[in-house]
Amino acid sequence: MKKTIAKVLPKIIGNGLNAVSYVAPKYASAKALDIFATPRQGRFTEKHHPFLDTAKQLTLPHDNHDIQTYNWSGSKTTIMLAHGWESNTYRWKQLIEMLQQLDYNIVTLDGPAHGKSSGTQFNAILYSEFINVVANHYKPDAIIGHSVGGMASVFFQHKYQNEALQKMILLGAPSEFTNVFKNYVNMLGFNKRIENGLNDLVLERFNYKPSHFSAAKFSKEIHLQGLIIHDKGDKIIQYDEAELISSNFKNSTLITTEGFGHGLRDDSVNKAIINFIKA
Known part of the structure; x- marks a missing residue:
């Protein structure tokens, strides 16, 4: 059951943000970038x-x-x-x-x-x-x-x-940040609005496009x-x-x-x- 949820959840998130992108594209892209940058694991256990x-x-x-x-x-x-x-x-x-x-x-x-x-x-x-x-x-x-x-x-x-x-x-x-980004976009099934918005946000925050x-x-x-x-x-x-x-x-x-x-x-x-x- 947990494995099924883990497989389906990314697409549910992707479809939800895709829908939001039609009315608030920058917000949807910002949420997508937040998800991308937020680790779910990595803290210590006992x-x-x-x-x-x-x-x-x-x-x-x-x-x-x-x-x-x-x-x-x-x-x-x-x-x-x-x-x-x-x-x-x-x-x-x-x-x-x-x-x-x-x-x-x-x-x-x-x-x-x-x-x-x-x-x-x-x-x-x-x-x-x-x-x-x-x-x-x-x-x-x-x-x-x-x-x-x-x-x-x-x-x-x-x-x-x-x-x-x-x-x-x-x-x-990894070598190319563009590949890391593309894999993320594909995994969640994001549309072009969000994909382009992600690239714009990287340029805005880091002064370079992802390809740099x-x-x-x-x-x-x-x-x-x-x-x-x-x-x-x-x-x-x-x-x-x-x-x-x-x-x-x-x-x-x-x-x-x-x-x-x-x-x-x-x-x-x-x-x-x-x-x-x-x-």
């Missing part, structure tokens, strides 16, 4: 706390936001981790434990409206600003981003060209060592997004997996990450 409590926790300010960070101290270089949509720091538990065994200094953050960080809405642009604040504080040598955390990492480095950073690892990362926000395009100006890992069967972010980033990220290597899906939760992936960091 089972997460024992692991998180093993880290030193620090809250950093950014404008009107509080950014929650975690640090597992080590004597080696600093590795920073940025999770994806509707997730949080806990998603890195297995990789963190492997890095701890090798005595790396590990830093993570919760994205906007995720984990213990403040806010009710999320977007990759704001997330990239969070990443910049945390990177300036902890000075990581390498950054690892999963999904939109990878996209936000590219946005951050493209804009700020952080000089301490040497390596970037992107896991299942391209990890592939931005990666042309990133001069780090890069590792891109993407699964052929990723149903959330298509594999060709990784190929597009890889073709533009000059000093990068693309590793293709099969059977791990979007989450890429496998020891072989973690080992490939560690080998890249070690090199």
Whole structure:
């Protein structure tokens, strides 16, 4: 029953806002953007706390936001981790434990409206600003981003060209914001009024059209060592997004997996990450 409701609900919402768009198109588009930017999951549950409590926790300010960070101290270089949509720091538990065994200094953050960080809405642009604040504080040598955390990492480095950073690892990362938007429009069955209104709102709020926000395009100006890992069967972010980033990220290597899906939760992936960091 729950699965049936979950499948039907997006279309019900889409049809409702489509109807509203005939009389109040800007309102309908604004509601659609709010839904798009509001995570339904990603906060912590009780089972997460024992692991998180093993880290030193620090809250950093950014404008009107509080950014929650975690640090597992080590004597080696600093590795920073940025999770994806509707997730949080806990998603890195297995990789963190492997890095701890090798005595790396590990830093993570919760994205906007995720984990213990403040806010009710999320977007990759704001997330990239969070990443910049945390990177300036902890000075990581390498950054690892999963999904939109990878996209936000590219946005951050493209804009700020952080000089301490040497390596970037992107896991299942999307390239084109237009594709992310289009998938959302298709999932909810929005009409052209709302689709065009969404594009107009992005331009109004961020001074650029959605097509400007391209990890592939931005990666042309990133001069780090890069590792891109993407699964052929990723149903959330298509594999060709990784190929597009890889073709533009000059000093990068693309590793293709099969059977791990979007989450890429496998020891072989973690080992490939560690080998890249070690090199």
